[in-house]
Amino acid sequence: MASSTSAGGMRRTPRQGRSQERVNRILNVAEELFIAEGYTATTTNTIATRAQVPIGSLYQFFPDKAAILQALARRYTEKLHQALLEFHQQENLELPLPLYVEQMIEVTNRFFTTHPGYHAIFMEVQGTMPELGEIEATADTQLIQEFTRSIAQRNPALTREDCEAIAFVLVKTIGTLLWLALSQEGGFRDRLVAETKKLALGYLQTYFTPLRR
Amino acid sequence: MASSTSAGGMRRTPRQGRSQERVNRILNVAEELFIAEGYTATTTNTIATRAQVPIGSLYQFFPDKAAILQALARRYTEKLHQALLEFHQQENLELPLPLYVEQMIEVTNRFFTTHPGYHAIFMEVQGTMPELGEIEATADTQLIQEFTRSIAQRNPALTREDCEAIAFVLVKTIGTLLWLALSQEGGFRDRLVAETKKLALGYLQTYFTPLRR
Amino acid sequence: MASSTSAGGMRRTPRQGRSQERVNRILNVAEELFIAEGYTATTTNTIATRAQVPIGSLYQFFPDKAAILQALARRYTEKLHQALLEFHQQENLELPLPLYVEQMIEVTNRFFTTHPGYHAIFMEVQGTMPELGEIEATADTQLIQEFTRSIAQRNPALTREDCEAIAFVLVKTIGTLLWLALSQEGGFRDRLVAETKKLALGYLQTYFTPLRR
Amino acid sequence: MASSTSAGGMRRTPRQGRSQERVNRILNVAEELFIAEGYTATTTNTIATRAQVPIGSLYQFFPDKAAILQALARRYTEKLHQALLEFHQQENLELPLPLYVEQMIEVTNRFFTTHPGYHAIFMEVQGTMPELGEIEATADTQLIQEFTRSIAQRNPALTREDCEAIAFVLVKTIGTLLWLALSQEGGFRDRLVAETKKLALGYLQTYFTPLRR
DNA sequence: TATGAATGAGACTTCATTCAT
DNA sequence: GATGAATGAAGTCTCATTCAT
Numbered sequence: 001m002a003s004s005t006s007a008g009g010m011r012r013t014p015r016q017g018r019s020q021e022r023v024n025r026i027l028n029v030a031e032e033l034f035i036a037e038g039y040t041a042t043t044t045n046t047i048a049t050r051a052q053v054p055i056g057s058l059y060q061f062f063p064d065k066a067a068i069l070q071a072l073a074r075r076y077t078e079k080l081h082q083a084l085l086e087f088h089q090q091e092n093l094e095l096p097l098p099l100y101v102e103q104m105i106e107v108t109n110r111f112f113t114t115h116p117g118y119h120a121i122f123m124e125v126q127g128t129m130p131e132l133g134e135i136e137a138t139a140d141t142q143l144i145q146e147f148t149r150s151i152a153q154r155n156p157a158l159t160r161e162d163c164e165a166i167a168f169v170l171v172k173t174i175g176t177l178l179w180l181a182l183s184q185e186g187g188f189r190d191r192l193v194a195e196t197k198k199l200a201l202g203y204l205q206t207y208f209t210p211l212r213r
Numbered sequence: 214m215a216s217s218t219s220a221g222g223m224r225r226t227p228r229q230g231r232s233q234e235r236v237n238r239i240l241n242v243a244e245e246l247f248i249a250e251g252y253t254a255t256t257t258n259t260i261a262t263r264a265q266v267p268i269g270s271l272y273q274f275f276p277d278k279a280a281i282l283q284a285l286a287r288r289y290t291e292k293l294h295q296a297l298l299e300f301h302q303q304e305n306l307e308l309p310l311p312l313y314v315e316q317m318i319e320v321t322n323r324f325f326t327t328h329p330g331y332h333a334i335f336m337e338v339q340g341t342m343p344e345l346g347e348i349e350a351t352a353d354t355q356l357i358q359e360f361t362r363s364i365a366q367r368n369p370a371l372t373r374e375d376c377e378a379i380a381f382v383l384v385k386t387i388g389t390l391l392w393l394a395l396s397q398e399g400g401f402r403d404r405l406v407a408e409t410k411k412l413a414l415g416y417l418q419t420y421f422t423p424l425r426r
Numbered sequence: 427m428a429s430s431t432s433a434g435g436m437r438r439t440p441r442q443g444r445s446q447e448r449v450n451r452i453l454n455v456a457e458e459l460f461i462a463e464g465y466t467a468t469t470t471n472t473i474a475t476r477a478q479v480p481i482g483s484l485y486q487f488f489p490d491k492a493a494i495l496q497a498l499a500r501r502y503t504e505k506l507h508q509a510l511l512e513f514h515q516q517e518n519l520e521l522p523l524p525l526y527v528e529q530m531i532e533v534t535n536r537f538f539t540t541h542p543g544y545h546a547i548f549m550e551v552q553g554t555m556p557e558l559g560e561i562e563a564t565a566d567t568q569l570i571q572e573f574t575r576s577i578a579q580r581n582p583a584l585t586r587e588d589c590e591a592i593a594f595v596l597v598k599t600i601g602t603l604l605w606l607a608l609s610q611e612g613g614f615r616d617r618l619v620a621e622t623k624k625l626a627l628g629y630l631q632t633y634f635t636p637l638r639r
Numbered sequence: 640m641a642s643s644t645s646a647g648g649m650r651r652t653p654r655q656g657r658s659q660e661r662v663n664r665i666l667n668v669a670e671e672l673f674i675a676e677g678y679t680a681t682t683t684n685t686i687a688t689r690a691q692v693p694i695g696s697l698y699q700f701f702p703d704k705a706a707i708l709q710a711l712a713r714r715y716t717e718k719l720h721q722a723l724l725e726f727h728q729q730e731n732l733e734l735p736l737p738l739y740v741e742q743m744i745e746v747t748n749r750f751f752t753t754h755p756g757y758h759a760i761f762m763e764v765q766g767t768m769p770e771l772g773e774i775e776a777t778a779d780t781q782l783i784q785e786f787t788r789s790i791a792q793r794n795p796a797l798t799r800e801d802c803e804a805i806a807f808v809l810v811k812t813i814g815t816l817l818w819l820a821l822s823q824e825g826g827f828r829d830r831l832v833a834e835t836k837k838l839a840l841g842y843l844q845t846y847f848t849p850l851r852r
Numbered sequence: 853t854a855t856g857a858a859t860g861a862g863a864c865t866t867c868a869t870t871c872a873t
Numbered sequence: 874g875a876t877g878a879a880t881g882a883a884g885t886c887t888c889a890t891t892c893a894t
Contacts, residue, residue, distance in 0.1 A: 012878090019878080038341030040253040044864060056880050059865065123336040128251035165401070169390060169408045176389045177382060188378070195382045202415035256888060261856095269855045269891085278889065438857090445857080464767035466679040469884060482859050485886060549762040554677035591827070595816060595834045602815045603808060614804070621808045628841035682867060687877095695870085695876045704868065855894085863887080870880085 010071060011063050023061050025051040027075060030068045035117045039069055039124045069121065070131055076118050077139030083111050084146055093150055097208055100150075101201045105174060109193055112178045119179040143171045155208050166207060174200060223274055223284055236274050238264040240288060243281045248330045252282060252337045282334065283344055289331050290352030296324050297359055306363055310421055313363075314414045318387060322406055325391045332392040356384050368421050379420060387413060436497060437489050449487050451477040453501060456494045461543045465495055465550045495547065496557055502544050503565030509537050510572055519576055523634055526576075527627045531600060535619055538604045545605040569597045581634050592633060600626060649700055649710055662700050664690040666714060669707045674756045678708060678763045708760065709770055715757050716778030722750050723785055732789055736847055739789075740840045744813060748832055751817045758818035782810050794847050805846060813839060 010023075029051040033042040044065050048055040062068050087107045092100060112118060125132050147167035152158060158166075174196055181192035223236075242264040246255040257278050261268040275281050300320045305313060325331060338345055360380035365371060371379075387409055394405035436449075455477040459468040470491050474481040488494050513533045518526060538544060551558055573593035578584060584592075600622060607618035649662075668690040672681040683704050687694040701707050726746045731739060751757060764771055786806035791797060797805075813835055820831035 035340070038338070041341060043862085045862095054880050055864095056866085056882095057878080060878070060880095063865095065864070120340055123339045124341070125251070126336045127248075127333060128254060128337070161404075165404050165408050169405070169412060172389060172393055173386050173412065176385060180385055191374075191378050192382070195378050198419055199382055199386065199412065199416045202419045203412045206411055206415045257890080258856095258888070267855050268857095268889095270853095272890070273854080461766075464764070467767060470886080471884080480859050481885095482861095482887085483857080486857070486859095489886095491885070546766060549765045550767070551677070552762045553674075553759060554680060554763070587830075591830050591834050595831070595838060598815060598819055599812050599838065602811060606811055617800075617804050618808065621804050624845055625808060625812065625838065625842045628845045629838045632837055632841045683869080684867070684877095693876050694868095694878095696874095698869070699875080855892100857891105857893100859888100859891085861887105864885090866882105866884080867880100870878105871876100872878100873876085 010061055010067060011059075012061060019061075022051070022053050022057065023071075026053060026058055026061065026068065027072055031072055031117045031121075034069070034072070034121050034124075039121065044068075066129060066131065069125065069129070070135060072117070072121060073132055073135045073139075076115055076121075077135065077142075079115065080108075080111050080118070081139065081142050081146075083107055084143060088146055088150060093153060097154070097204060098201055101204060102197055105178070105193065105197050105200060108174055109178050109181075109196075112182055116182055119175065140168075140171060144168055147171060151204075151207075158207065162207070166204070169203070170200060173203075223276075223280060232274070235264070235266050235270065236284075239266055239271060239274065239281065240285055244285055244330045244334070247282070247285070247334045247337075252334065257281075279342060279344060282338065282342070283348055285330070285334065286345055286348045286352075289328060290348065290355070292328065293321075293324050293331070294352065294355050294359075296320055297356060301359055301363060306366060310367070310417060311414055314417060315410055318391070318406065318410050318413060321387055322391050322394075322409075325388075325395055329395055332388065353381075353384060357381055360384060364417075364420075371420065375420075379417070382416070383413060386416075436487055436493060437485075438487060445487075448477070448479050448483065449497075452479060452484055452487065452494065453498055457498055457543045457547075460495070460498070460547050460550075465547065470494075492555060492557065495551065495555070496561060498543070498547060499558055499561045499565075502541055502547075503561065503568075505541065506534075506537050506544070507565065507568050507572075509533055510569060514572055514576060519579060523580070523630060524627055527630060528623055531604070531619065531623050531626060534600055535604050535607075535622075538608055542608055545601065566594075566597060570594055573597060577630075577633075584633065588633075592630075595629070596626060599629075649702075649706060658700070661690070661692050661696065662710075665692055665697060665700065665707065666711055670711055670756045670760070673708070673711070673760045673763075678760065683707075705768060705770060708764065708768070709774055711756070711760065712771055712774045712778075715754060716774065716781070718754065719747075719750050719757070720778065720781050720785075722746055723782060727785055727789060732792060736793070736843060737840055740843060741836055744817070744832065744836050744839060747813055748817050748820075748835075751814075751821055755821055758814065779807075779810060783807055786810060790843075790846070797846065801846075805843075808842070809839060812842075 012019075026047060030042070030047050033047060033050070044058060045055055047068065048058045051058070062071065084104075084107065087104060092103060095103065122132065122136055127133070144164060144167040147170055148160070148163040151163045151166055152160070177192060177196040177199070181189050181196070184192060239260060243255070243260050246260060246263070257271060258268055260281065261271045264271075275284065297317075297320065300317060305316060308316065335345065335349060340346070357377060357380040360383055361373070361376040364376045364379055365373070390405060390409040390412070394402050394409070397405060438445075452473060456468070456473050459473060459476070470484060471481055473494065474484045477484070488497065510530075510533065513530060518529060521529065548558065548562055553559070570590060570593040573596055574586070574589040577589045577592055578586070603618060603622040603625070607615050607622070610618060665686060669681070669686050672686060672689070683697060684694055686707065687697045690697075701710065723743075723746065726743060731742060734742065761771065761775060766772070783803060783806040786809055787799070787802040790802045790805055791799070816831060816835040816838070820828050820835070823831060
């Protein structure tokens with residue numbers, strides 16, 4: 001599975017209409033199939049056929065199967081980063097902590113609901129695809145930096161190290177719980193989202209409010 | 214990947230010495246390979262060869278490749294369950310909350326350190342292997358019941374629903390963070406374990422101590 | 427074309443009847459096809475089909491397509507070496523030079539007539555298949571040593587360096603000319619073989635008899 | 640590999656500057672690649688890219704891949720023929736035999752040193768590319784005629800048949816040995832060239848001087 | 853019961869050539 | 874005429890599983 005040849009990127013990044021649309025179709029179809037059947041069980045020919053693109057063209061855009069997964073991963077991480085960046089650029093940083101957590105998790109949850117493949121896809125190839133690991137690492141680093149900044153602003157007494165540990169825990173915990181929530185049924189699902197908020201808030205409060213114990 | 218034929222379990226559970234040892238060797242080798250190369254990239258023939266077991270014999274113990282993963286899964290979950298059961302059977306239930314959390318996470322962390330394949334292996338086939346999903350679900354249910362009991366005992370005011378949601382969040386969060394900690398370097402790794410304790414404690418306290426806010 | 431993975435040998439060397447026969451059939455069919463269509467134009471599936479062997483079995487004996495060519499090469503060189511070894515083991519070493527050359531070239535020519543693929547196959551992949559180059563080199567070294575010994579015995583005044591250069595020239599020249607003769611028509615063909623003898627004799631005589639010029 | 644469609648030559652022989660230069664670039668790049676990677680392993684797209692010529696344009700000059708090899712072949716044979724023609728047009732025909740051989744082989748060796756692809760390229764497709772066979776045959780015929788004339792002039796007693804056989808042997812032997820010399824290391828290389836002279840001279844002398852034996 | 857050679861569908865990928873622009 | 878994106882047949886090789894011995 002480990003792809004050693006794929007340069008990690010696309011072969012040709014088309015800016016024009018038709019090709020760009022083809023690439024999108026490929027990515028969308030791949031997303032569906034990867035979620036439904038898994039990365040390994042999905043064949044490049046199936047992707048091409050369902051995307052109505054000749055297999056040769058698929059390979060003109062992507063050097064190999066792994067590159068499709070990587071492009072998908074990049075598309076995901078960019079979108080999530082974008083969403084959180086937008087969220088943090090607004091006046092939300094000055095919100096009281098409970099509200100901040102509440103809204104931040106709402107934003108994240110919205111992302112996972114709209115992109116159910118995010119975690120699903122990354123999980124299958126964990127560890128066996130170095131390139132993907134790097135993409136995820138980069139994305140995480142971005143997210144964590146995002147949070148680190150937000151945390152540091154709220155409590156300037158914290159060291160950079162503290163902030164990073166906190167951000168890491170937050171990003172991973174929230175990510176996992178909201179993703180797991182996805183596959184739960186209605187009532188319990190909402191409850192899980194609510195619990196996630198509680199968990200995150202409880203954790204952050206131990207750093208931001210005087211501890212009375 | 215989805216194994217439709219596998220009867221869901223082992224073909225024959227050998228009690229005799231030689232066979233039992235062979236099965237163990239298969240499982241141990243499979244664990245190593247699944248971690249190192251991934252489930253899909255590992256071939257049944259490689260497992261058999263490395264375990265010094267004829268491929269034909271392997272298929273006498275396991276109906277198909279998936280069954281090996283399932284047996285591994287069962288072995289894992291049994292051990293984790295066992296560890297937490299032991300932990301809960303002692304006087305630990307009566308410990309003050311912080312100490313309880315502290316020790317419970319220590320136990321769990323010990324398990325993950327000793328069984329690095331636990332999460333690694335399961336993640337790859339998430340969603341694409343119904344049988345495995347069931348095993349994990351069963352395991353989770355057990356763990357969650359374990360915790361549910363412990364939680365209910367500490368705060369009888371909580372409904373069963375509450376307890377289950379709390380337990381779910383706890384099991385999943387702790388599981389994920391400790392697993393992620395595994396692949397971090399020394400200093401940060403310890404910090405993550407510490408943060409996990411903080412997170413769990415902070416969360417549980419919102420349920421067990423009067424909230425003053 | 428350059429095969430980097432093939433370990434250079436066969437995957438399994440069967441000593442038993444049925445498998446050994448299969449390997450031979452594969453080799454024979456491959457030989458025919460390589461000569462007729464060329465190495466590259468011949469597909470592994472065609473070889474398997476014509477040899478009445480499932481493609482999977484072919485790959486159980488040979489790790490890749492290149493390995494078939496290599497096995498063929500080895501089979502050839504062994505036979506040629508064998509033929510010349512036999513020739514040199516007899517009393518032929520003591521034959522007068524003209525007779526020695528005459529008979530030696532007869533032996534070689536017989537080999538080329540019976541194994542028309544020898545040169546044909548080597549030529550196509552010259553330089554692009556390191557493993558094959560090595561096999562050829564080894565074979566040449568053997569042949570050259572063979573001749574070197576024979577030459578040294580006839581004229582002990584020659585240095586080892588001399589003998590090797592002479593043997594090299596002889597082996598390569600004779601090999602090429604006899605191979606080229608193969609594809610010529612009847613009359614001219616025989617003439618070429620005769621000329622080869624003349625050429626070799628003329629050359630050797632410059633080393634073995636007093637030069638009068 | 641056998642190109643059945645190729646009209647046997649170039650599509651358009653451009654006399655104008657830009658096109659002529661493009662064709663030369665294509666031929667030069669192709670030569671490099673054919674030597675380095677082999678004919679089959681080299682793709683037309685790679686040639687076009689490296690030659691900085693659009694693939695479409697390449698196919699306007701050459702009907703198919705084989706035509707490039709053929710053009711290369713023609714370029715080679717023309718040059719070699721040219722070199723030997725020049726050599727034979729001078730007073731060299733009247734040189735004493737040893738000097739004649741000496742100089743003729745020097746000229747040939749110079750050609751092979753400057754055009755290392757000559758043999759390398761042709762060998763790969765020996766027999767599998769009819770068109771190329773013809774080109775080589777034509778070239779050989781020219782060379783052989785050249786030599787035939789030279790030989791006939793030296794010994795008018797020889798029949799035309801004799802001369803042709805001698806010329807064939809000479810052309811092929813010298814060609815092969817000098818080509819093989821190319822890939823040998825310094826000292827041995829020079830020795831091989833010297834041996835080639837000796838071989839050729841020894842052979843010719845059997846036809847030109849009274850044999851005393 | 854134990855063995856391991858045998859099987860073949862099907863996976864990924866390439867590349868000579870075309871033709872709409 | 875010039876361009877280069879598009880095409881898809883076809884190639885090499887893998888591997889879970891069986892079954893004759």
